[in-house]
Amino acid sequence: MVKKILSVALCAVVLVFIYAPILLLVVYSFTTSNVIGKWEGGFSFELYGQLFRNAEIMQILFNTVWLALAAAALSTALGTAGAIGIFYSRRRAAKPLQAVSQIPVINAEIVTAISLALLFSAIMLYRTYFSLLVGHMVLCTPFVVLSVLPKLKQMDSNTYEAALDLGASPTQALFKIVLPQIFSGVVSGFMLSVTLSLDDYIVTAFTKPPMFDTISTYVYNAVKNGTNNSTPALRALSALIFVVMIAVLLVINLRARKPQAAKGARK
Numbered sequence: 001m002v003k004k005i006l007s008v009a010l011c012a013v014v015l016v017f018i019y020a021p022i023l024l025l026v027v028y029s030f031t032t033s034n035v036i037g038k039w040e041g042g043f044s045f046e047l048y049g050q051l052f053r054n055a056e057i058m059q060i061l062f063n064t065v066w067l068a069l070a071a072a073a074l075s076t077a078l079g080t081a082g083a084i085g086i087f088y089s090r091r092r093a094a095k096p097l098q099a100v101s102q103i104p105v106i107n108a109e110i111v112t113a114i115s116l117a118l119l120f121s122a123i124m125l126y127r128t129y130f131s132l133l134v135g136h137m138v139l140c141t142p143f144v145v146l147s148v149l150p151k152l153k154q155m156d157s158n159t160y161e162a163a164l165d166l167g168a169s170p171t172q173a174l175f176k177i178v179l180p181q182i183f184s185g186v187v188s189g190f191m192l193s194v195t196l197s198l199d200d201y202i203v204t205a206f207t208k209p210p211m212f213d214t215i216s217t218y219v220y221n222a223v224k225n226g227t228n229n230s231t232p233a234l235r236a237l238s239a240l241i242f243v244v245m246i247a248v249l250l251v252i253n254l255r256a257r258k259p260q261a262a263k264g265a266r267k
Contacts, residue, residue, distance in 0.1 A: 029235040098149070126207075
């Protein structure tokens with residue numbers, strides 16, 4: 001009984017430690033105070049109104065979402081192809097390939113950003129939309145491989161060969177046999193890529209065009225300069241991002257539980 005109480009208390013402390021700052025930010029998105037911790041003017045949606053009336057923030061939000069979706073889509077295609085290639089490679093080649101594919105995951109992000117900056121400077125593509133997109137793909141693709149490989153290992157490796165024996169072409173076997181079985185891993189990789197791209201600052205700061213901003217770079221510059229009048233409205237933006245991500249996670253988890261519940265009912 002004591003162990004159970006202690007485990008619950010520890011979980012509660014950890015959850016409070018993680019989510020208390022975010023919930024505080026959400027609470028203070030309903031006041032027009034310029035300082036978090038000081039409540040002024042009562043409960044108000046004014047910051048949300050300022051947010052949607054601010055054309056600059058709306059453009060930056062569009063830039064961020066566009067970049068995240070484009071980088072996630074390309075990273076998911078590349079990472080899924082890479083994971084399938086690693087899975088069907090011989091053992092001697094598969095292990096080194098898998099280890100190399102995970103170097104960006106364990107590597108310091110600042111090292112990755114500086115390396116990309118040097119590379120694109122050498123080929124005269126530094127601080128272009130291309131360098132920005134490729135930088136985010138380098139960041140996201142290894143996580144797609146990490147998401148897809150476990151699903152491939154859970155799959156019966158003989159199904160692909162069986163489809164070929166039954167007359168399917170390699171392309172048909174890939175799209176009709178392999179991809180449906182690993183689809184949940186592909187979706188997980190895509191969602192993780194979107195989150196990583198939305199959140200990234202370091203790679204974006206080193207590769208973005210001079211006049212292009214994302215939420216992360218805009219917020220950093222606004223807080224650093226301390227003179228931007230739109231800074232309080234960023235609390236509303238942060239609160240909306242948090243609520244949207246929670247809603248997306250709930251939808252994904254609920255959809256994942258339905259097939260499991262259906263299987264349980266059949267048994």
